Amino acid sequence: SQQGEEDPQALSIQEGENATMNCSYKTSINNLQWYRQNSGRGLVHLILIRSNEREKHSGRLRVTLDTSKKSSSLLITASRAADTASYFCATTAQGAQKLVFGQGTRLTINP
Amino acid sequence: GAVVSQHPSRVICKSGTSVKIECRSLDFQATTMFWYRQFPKQSLMLMATSNEGSKATYEQGVEKDKFLINHASLTLSTLTVTSAHPEDSSFYICSARDWAGQGTYEQYFGPGTRLTVT
Numbered sequence: 001s002q003q004g005e006e007d008p009q010a011l012s013i014q015e016g017e018n019a020t021m022n023c024s025y026k027t028s029i030n031n032l033q034w035y036r037q038n039s040g041r042g043l044v045h046l047i048l049i050r051s052n053e054r055e056k057h058s059g060r061l062r063v064t065l066d067t068s069k070k071s072s073s074l075l076i077t078a079s080r081a082a083d084t085a086s087y088f089c090a091t092t093a094q095g096a097q098k099l100v101f102g103q104g105t106r107l108t109i110n111p
Numbered sequence: 112g113a114v115v116s117q118h119p120s121r122v123i124c125k126s127g128t129s130v131k132i133e134c135r136s137l138d139f140q141a142t143t144m145f146w147y148r149q150f151p152k153q154s155l156m157l158m159a160t161s162n163e164g165s166k167a168t169y170e171q172g173v174e175k176d177k178f179l180i181n182h183a184s185l186t187l188s189t190l191t192v193t194s195a196h197p198e199d200s201s202f203y204i205c206s207a208r209d210w211a212g213q214g215t216y217e218q219y220f221g222p223g224t225r226l227t228v229t
Contacts, residue, residue: 033217040202040223040225042115042222043204043220045218097143097208098160099145099157100157101154104154
C-alpha cells in the first residue's frame with residue numbers, strides 16, 4: 001500500500017525559479033529516497049537521506065528530513081526546462097526491504 | 112551509479128499469450144530485485160520482491176500464478192506475464208538494490224517495459 005503523500009500533486013514554475021516538493025509518510029523509516037521520472041521512462045535516483053540525517057545536498061538539489069514530523073522536502077534551485085518531470089519520494093521502513101512510493105509531484109518548468 | 116537494464120523496452124502481444132521481461136544489474140550483484148507496475152500518471156505499485164535462489168514474495172492482490180518471477184542469478188530476474196489480457200497492459204519497472212553502507216541500500220531502476228496486450 002502507498003504510505004507516502006506528496007504535495008503539491010502538480011507544480012508549474014518559470015525557469016530559474018526554485019521548486020519545492022514535500023513528502024509525508026506514516027511509519028518509522030530507515031531512509032528516504034527521491035527519484036525523478038521523465039514521461040514514459042524509468043526512475044532516476046536523485047538522493048538518499050538516512051533517518052539520522054537532517055539535510056543533504058547534491059548539486060542544485062537540497063533534501064531535508066524531519067523524522068519528528070515524518071516529512072521530507074526536495075528543493076531544486078535555479079530550475080531548468082530539463083527539470084520537467086515527475087518526482088517521487090520513497091521510504092524504506094525499519095527492518096524492511098521494500099520501497100514504498102509517494103504519489104509523486106509533476107513538475108513543469110516553463111521556459 | 113549502478114546500472115539496471117530491462118528488455119524488451121516495448122512489447123505488444125495478443126491476448127492469451129505469455130510475455131517474459133528481463134531485468135539485469137549490469138555492474139553489481141543484486142540478491143534482491145523488485146518488480147513494479149505503473150499506470151499512466153500514477154505512482155509505482157510494488158508487485159513482488161525477487162530474491163536470488165528462492166521464491167518471490169508477492170504483494171497482496173498480485174496473482175503469483177499470473178506473474179511468474181524467477182531470480183536465477185545475482186544479476187538477472189525475469190517476470191513472465193502469463194495468459195496476458197488487455198487489463199495487464201501497463202508499464203512494468205524493475206529495480207535492484209545495492210549496498211549503500213551504514214545499514215542502507217539504494218535502489219536502482221531499469222528503464223521500464225511498456226506492455227500492450229491486444
